[in-house]
Amino acid sequence: MNYQRLVEIIRERKSYLCVGLDTDPAKIPAGVSMLEFNKAIIDATKPYCVAYKPNIAFYECLGAEGWEILEETVKYIGNDHFTIADAKRGDIGNTSTYYAKTFFETYGFDSVTVAPYMGKDSVQPFLAFENKWAIVLALTSNPGAMDFQLFQQGDKKLFEEVLEKVSTWGTPENTMYVVGATRADMLADIRKIVPNHFLLVPGVGAQGGSLEEVAKYGMNENVGLLVNASRSILYASNGSDFASAAEKEAKSIQLAMAATL
Amino acid sequence: MNYQRLVEIIRERKSYLCVGLDTDPAKIPAGVSMLEFNKAIIDATKPYCVAYKPNIAFYECLGAEGWEILEETVKYIGNDHFTIADAKRGDIGNTSTYYAKTFFETYGFDSVTVAPYMGKDSVQPFLAFENKWAIVLALTSNPGAMDFQLFQQGDKKLFEEVLEKVSTWGTPENTMYVVGATRADMLADIRKIVPNHFLLVPGVGAQGGSLEEVAKYGMNENVGLLVNASRSILYASNGSDFASAAEKEAKSIQLAMAATL
Numbered sequence: 003m004n005y006q007r008l009v010e011i012i013r014e015r016k017s018y019l020c021v022g023l024d025t026d027p028a029k030i031p032a033g034v035s036m037l038e039f040n041k042a043i044i045d046a047t048k049p050y051c052v053a054y055k056p057n058i059a060f061y062e063c064l065g066a067e068g069w070e071i072l073e074e075t076v077k078y079i080g081n082d083h084f085t086i087a088d089a090k091r092g093d094i095g096n097t098s099t100y101y102a103k104t105f106f107e108t109y110g111f112d113s114v115t116v117a118p119y120m121g122k123d124s125v126q127p128f129l130a131f132e133n134k135w136a137i138v139l140a141l142t143s144n145p146g147a148m149d150f151q152l153f154q155q156g157d158k159k160l161f162e163e164v165l166e167k168v169s170t171w172g173t174p175e176n177t178m179y180v181v182g183a184t185r186a187d188m189l190a191d192i193r194k195i196v197p198n199h200f201l202l203v204p205g206v207g208a209q210g211g212s213l214e215e216v217a218k219y220g221m222n223e224n225v226g227l228l229v230n231a232s233r234s235i236l237y238a239s240n241g242s243d244f245a246s247a248a249e250k251e252a253k254s255i256q257l258a259m260a261a262t263l
Numbered sequence: 264m265n266y267q268r269l270v271e272i273i274r275e276r277k278s279y280l281c282v283g284l285d286t287d288p289a290k291i292p293a294g295v296s297m298l299e300f301n302k303a304i305i306d307a308t309k310p311y312c313v314a315y316k317p318n319i320a321f322y323e324c325l326g327a328e329g330w331e332i333l334e335e336t337v338k339y340i341g342n343d344h345f346t347i348a349d350a351k352r353g354d355i356g357n358t359s360t361y362y363a364k365t366f367f368e369t370y371g372f373d374s375v376t377v378a379p380y381m382g383k384d385s386v387q388p389f390l391a392f393e394n395k396w397a398i399v400l401a402l403t404s405n406p407g408a409m410d411f412q413l414f415q416q417g418d419k420k421l422f423e424e425v426l427e428k429v430s431t432w433g434t435p436e437n438t439m440y441v442v443g444a445t446r447a448d449m450l451a452d453i454r455k456i457v458p459n460h461f462l463l464v465p466g467v468g469a470q471g472g473s474l475e476e477v478a479k480y481g482m483n484e485n486v487g488l489l490v491n492a493s494r495s496i497l498y499a500s501n502g503s504d505f506a507s508a509a510e511k512e513a514k515s516i517q518l519a520m521a522a523t524l
Binding site: 024057059060062063064065066067069070073088090091092093094095097098100101103104107108109117118119120121122123124125139142143144145146147148149150151153154155160163164167 | 285318320321323324325326327328330331334349351352353354355356358359361362364365368369370378379380381382383384385386400403404405406407408409410411412414415416421424425428
């Protein structure tokens, strides 16, 4: 999916919600398979969101079977939603190329999350595919974000260096950044470095970030935001009504988003 | 495999060679399947090495079939070699736990390479499994290593901060570090920060690093080194004699290693 189409569906659906498919076999209702659960969640939430983000770890840990579930899930999502492989990959050049092929070609994702630690030749292979995207970790929403991402050279923090350097390797049409909602106060400064890029913002909902603050400090003229919610939607109910509870939660987030647009 | 056993097999075989199973379908001889290739390489090299390191990208890109090849390969390696899933994983806590389960439990690896960018809660889950290891990226061998790993706060570079902080989360019995052989001159300084840890050293061979320099600056009293070679062994010949060519190359590296012990 290209930049223009992504902005279009955001405007049409008045939503910049990304549903994180962190489908945890330990948390889904008894008797429901992972694939059935994903399909039910997709059916229930698709009018209210613009993107889906399977968390690859939850599939990978099941071995070959998990990868089949992932493949079926991506097919089921179809082409009206932006798809994100939340895989946090990154390796030397030829290896990154294989990771890019895995998610863009083998599984047909629009984008992959990428860890920047290994630098340019680890990120660039993800930028060589037409209408495909690298979503690079900048400032994450977890407590460990403090350990290295705020490391500071002169006036500049590591995540700022990542934003600046990576923005010289790609464009706002093939690169996004992960910026945690739990750091909403830093979004205004981040927007000075990357005014035009999309930001993928996890941490709203279960992790406690505020949608209003993210919209206030992070939105640009093309919206430029994908705000992710995973657990608050997937596990809105742990009973057999999980899909209708997920629908209700996704709709409520969409309405809150519409108010910010 | 625990620390003591790893040191034992290094002493027994007079080798600290790790064979990187970067098995590239485009590079293996026609008519030979990936699994047949891996088995032939393992048979040919096992007396001369102490570890095998499948590069997960090369398997992952084949979808479910690739993961089956990986599983069969790990089983075939058995318990007399240390196994490394070169996966460069790292995510927030519960997700990292799933990645750890994937490689330690689903596939039975001894260790996984881990990217440190997301900090403590992304690394720690890999340290919670008995006799399993996290091998954390510190200073890598690729050109992009210059982009962020040398970012400097005061007198300290980012990779030094990684070595220092991660060493407070784990011990030399469950943590190793990746340090590229192309930075052998920096190994002496690295040994001041982590005198007792094993270092996984890629970049000897095809990437041009020197074994003698790595041994001179990097070895500690328990050897403390796993030096990886991938392409120079796997593709020593592109003909049907690939296994005997791999054996010859592995033996030659082992002899050079024996001379440094």
